[in-house]
Amino acid sequence: MAVKQYIDAIHDALYEEMQRDERVFVLGEDVGVRGGVFRATVGLYETFGEYRALDFPLTESAIVGVAIGAAAAGMIPVAEIQFADFILPAVNQIISEAAKIRYRSNNEWSSPIVIRAPYGGGIHGGLYHSQSVEALFTHVPGLKVVTPSTPYDAKGMLKASIRDPDPVLFFEHKKLYRLLKEEVPDEDYVVPLGKATIRMDGEDITVISYGYALHLVLEAAQLLSQEGISSHVLDLRTLRPLDNEAILTAAKKTGKVLIVHEDNKVHGIGAEVSALIAEQALFDLDAPIARLAGPEVPAMPFSSVLEREYQLSVDKVAQAMRSLAQF
Amino acid sequence: MGELSRHRVLGLSDQQVMDMYRFMVLARMVDERMWLLNRSGKTHFVISCQGQEGAQAGAGLALQPGLDFIFPYYRDLCLMLMLGHTAKTELLSAFGRAEEPNSGGRQMPGHYGDRKLRIFTGSSPVGTQIPHAVGAALAAKMRHESYVSFVSFGEGTSNQGDFHEAANFAGVRKLPVVFFCENNQYAISIPARKELACENVADRAVGYGFEGIAVDGTDPLAVYEAVKHAVDKARAGEGPTLVEAKAYRLVPHSSDDDDRTYRSREEVEAAKQRDSLIRMKNYLTETELWDNEKEESLRKDLLAEINEATTYAEQAANPDPASLSRYVYAEAGDQ
Numbered sequence: 019m020a021v022k023q024y025i026d027a028i029h030d031a032l033y034e035e036m037q038r039d040e041r042v043f044v045l046g047e048d049v050g051v052r053g054g055v056f057r058a059t060v061g062l063y064e065t066f067g068e069y070r071a072l073d074f075p076l077t078e079s080a081i082v083g084v085a086i087g088a089a090a091a092g093m094i095p096v097a098e099i100q101f102a103d104f105i106l107p108a109v110n111q112i113i114s115e116a117a118k119i120r121y122r123s124n125n126e127w128s129s130p131i132v133i134r135a136p137y138g139g140g141i142h143g144g145l146y147h148s149q150s151v152e153a154l155f156t157h158v159p160g161l162k163v164v165t166p167s168t169p170y171d172a173k174g175m176l177k178a179s180i181r182d183p184d185p186v187l188f189f190e191h192k193k194l195y196r197l198l199k200e201e202v203p204d205e206d207y208v209v210p211l212g213k214a215t216i217r218m219d220g221e222d223i224t225v226i227s228y229g230y231a232l233h234l235v236l237e238a239a240q241l242l243s244q245e246g247i248s249s250h251v252l253d254l255r256t257l258r259p260l261d262n263e264a265i266l267t268a269a270k271k272t273g274k275v276l277i278v279h280e281d282n283k284v285h286g287i288g289a290e291v292s293a294l295i296a297e298q299a300l301f302d303l304d305a306p307i308a309r310l311a312g313p314e315v316p317a318m319p320f321s322s323v324l325e326r327e328y329q330l331s332v333d334k335v336a337q338a339m340r341s342l343a344q345f
Numbered sequence: 346m347g348e349l350s351r352h353r354v355l356g357l358s359d360q361q362v363m364d365m366y367r368f369m370v371l372a373r374m375v376d377e378r379m380w381l382l383n384r385s386g387k388t389h390f391v392i393s394c395q396g397q398e399g400a401q402a403g404a405g406l407a408l409q410p411g412l413d414f415i416f417p418y419y420r421d422l423c424l425m426l427m428l429g430h431t432a433k434t435e436l437l438s439a440f441g442r443a444e445e446p447n448s449g450g451r452q453m454p455g456h457y458g459d460r461k462l463r464i465f466t467g468s469s470p471v472g473t474q475i476p477h478a479v480g481a482a483l484a485a486k487m488r489h490e491s492y493v494s495f496v497s498f499g500e501g502t503s504n505q506g507d508f509h510e511a512a513n514f515a516g517v518r519k520l521p522v523v524f525f526c527e528n529n530q531y532a533i534s535i536p537a538r539k540e541l542a543c544e545n546v547a548d549r550a551v552g553y554g555f556e557g558i559a560v561d562g563t564d565p566l567a568v569y570e571a572v573k574h575a576v577d578k579a580r581a582g583e584g585p586t587l588v589e590a591k592a593y594r595l596v597p598h599s600s601d602d603d604d605r606t607y608r609s610r611e612e613v614e615a616a617k618q619r620d621s622l623i624r625m626k627n628y629l630t631e632t633e634l635w636d637n638e639k640e641e642s643l644r645k646d647l648l649a650e651i652n653e654a655t656t657y658a659e660q661a662a663n664p665d666p667a668s669l670s671r672y673v674y675a676e677a678g679d680q
Contacts, residue, residue: 043487069487075517080476080510087480087494090465091414093487095480107506114470115477123458123466124449125672125679159673183675 022202025195027169028058028134031176032096034206036066039094042180043070046081046098046134055100056136056195078104082111085131086119094180095131102137102189103146103317109154116185117160132179136192137165138230138280140329143192144320150229150281150312155187156258156290162186162211163258167232169200171255174209182211191230191280198233214261216268220248223343224268226291227278228254231330235278238336247343257287262294269295273304276342278335283311305345310338350632351566355573357406359634365406365427365565366625366635367643369398372423373622374647375432378655379439379454383600387659388439391600392455394422397527399621400590401497402427403568404525407576408495414485415464416478416496418471419455420527424497429462432651436658443664450664463492472498472505475524479511482520482585493579494522500589501532503546509553512587516553519584523575524550526587527562529594534607550587562590563621566628595620 022030035042043066044059050073053060062071074081078099085095099105105112116129139148156163162184166172172190179186217232218239227235232253239249252268254260269275275295277288288309295307310330312318318328352362376395382388394401397420405427408415417424422435430446437445439454447458448466458466465481467474478496485492502508503526515522526546530537543549550557556578560571568590575586593616597604604613629635 069483072483075510075514077506077510077514079507080479080514083473083476083507083511084480084483084514087416087465087477087482088484088487089480090477091481091484093480093484110470110473110507111476114468115473118468119466120672120675122448122452122456122468123460124451125676126458126460127466128675128679162674183679 019201019203021199022169023196023199024169024172024190025056025058027173027202028176028190029060030202031173031180032059032062033065035177035180036062036070041092041094042096043072043093044096044098045072045074045085047074047076047100049073049098054098056192058134059098078108079111082108082116082133085133086111086115086129089129089131090127096180097131097133099133099135101147102135102151103149105133105135105151112155112161112185112187113158117158120184121160128183129185130183132176132186132188134188134190136195137189138191138193139318139325140193140230142320142322142325143318145317148318150279152189152257153281153286156287160185161258162256163189164211164256165189165191165229166255167191167194167229167253169198169202171209173202174207175211175255177206178208178211181208186211193230212256212259212261214252214254214256214264216251217253218249218251220250220272222248222272223274223276223339224250224252224272225276225278225339226252226254226265226268228257228287229280231278231280234330234332234335237332238339241332241336242339242343245340247340249339254287260290260294265291265294266299269299270302273302274342274345275303276308276310276338278310278330278338280312280330282314283309284314286311305342308338308342310335355566355570357569361406363629363634365402366629368405368423368427369402369565369622369625370643371432371647372398372401372426374644374651375426375435376422378436378651380596380600382439382655390453391439392419392453393594393596393599394420396593396595396616396620397529397562398423399565399625400527400562400568400592403565403590404495404497404572406569407572411462413463413492414478414481414494415462416474416494417457417464417467418474418498418502419467419469420499420529421457421497422455425457425464428464430459431654433654433657436654437661440658440661441663442658442661444661471502472507474498475507476511478522479515479520482515482522483518485521486518491580493576495525495576496522497525497527499532500526500528500530500537500546501535501540503549504540512550512553512585515585516555519582521579521582522585523572523579524585524587525572526589528589528591531594531598533598533602545589547587547589555585555587557587557589559589559591562592563619563624565621565625592621593619
């Protein structure tokens, strides 16, 4: 057991899966010699050679399309999209192709690929290095969408994604890369996809979140505990498929639900989670379902002032939690 | 024999060229049957290979079915028949029946796929299959396997980003892939002169660092020669080739199109005189491999085969409605 950052956990999962199975390889922009712009693939080129740590031209659609074709021929590709903002040229390959290959071939062919992409803001990345794009994909049957929030989960869920027989979009909040450290086992383990987890047990309000926002929620919950408010915090971890049972159980526990995410609110993850609770647990609720999310503007601006205005904060989250507790 | 022994010079036996012609006629007759079924209201959709049989037959003969990975597009009926599909499989597909091998009735006709034949499943957005072919070729190179990747598409698709992205990467890594452009002169209603500023689609290859070859797509032997060269080169580790077969789409884009709104009947009639079926029949006749009696006998046999396939397909079972939600994700035991 060693104390690791999130980025190291990602690196270790890649390294160990490539050691374990020679079909596994990474491809993307700057993933080879440079070891990735965030250093997630550092050393893979030296250990596994130029084809298994494959530097790719600036062609996101081909990165995903080539991954799909290599998978058809028996490989297990892990494609890196350098920033989630740049995944859009590959959407045709992801939604028209990867998501539908098993279905349209009546289960003859499949697309066991992983697409890793750093997402989220707060790093002065401006409009095009800050976006949360997960909701664009969670609407699509055939895809799995995961957003681990801790180093332990990042490693275990990346391994689970690589071993999964279907296409997985693996979104890594870039602000988490070096923000926190925790004990990560050296031995092999997986964290199953599709399972949410309780991050804090409480009685008064239920807060459902994922990614970087989850850590704001946990900090706010500590503050609120000093005010006598006890929070029950659920980390979704996987956004498609949602862990319906865990969501409903968590909602029923306190009867007051707040959903928090950095992505903007309209048609977002919170909309689906709240609809699920409204459909199946309405009579267990003691307050209207609340959502706290990013604003309805196209993306996060560069100016520090505007970026801060856009972003969630411990204060904003604490205020939303307090309001719900007082309802 | 001179000109008359072209197929022997190319290393093809008499039987091989006669088989090639048989597949071209079969494809044409299956295609015509599909239109008949559509116009009589029995099927919902046809997308045609008519005018491209010769190009596909030439290419098909240069491939190793079951070894090479194939990424076809929706006009490749003749190619599919050469690789192992039949009148029956494609008529089942026309009716969307459960046992059709391309998709179990999930996809429109012409959306081919068959895992046991290494034919990857295709879709309707054009060009998406080109990076897939390059990915399979990458896997061949990484594992030192002997298959090549073959991908076909129209000249309209050669404008898509996926073509250029995939061709560029294949060139950079010298991957064993054959890009086969079936230039039928139209992207639905848009003629090639309004789609392409270069004279040949094949000219685009030079920008990606590999060879481009333009051939007469109504001459199956010329297409065979070009594709065989490309396949041999890929198998020898010498990288990709773009082969452009110039042909003509003899019928509307699909059963939902009316080509009288954008091209003259005179133009279509002139193209019919250059039909690869006529050309191949003349070639076989001139080489004394063929005569009217053989032609009649072939067409009679194929008609019987197609009639039987049609009856079978019409009566075959539809997919179970309860199967709608299956295979979105792997089920227990699936890979």
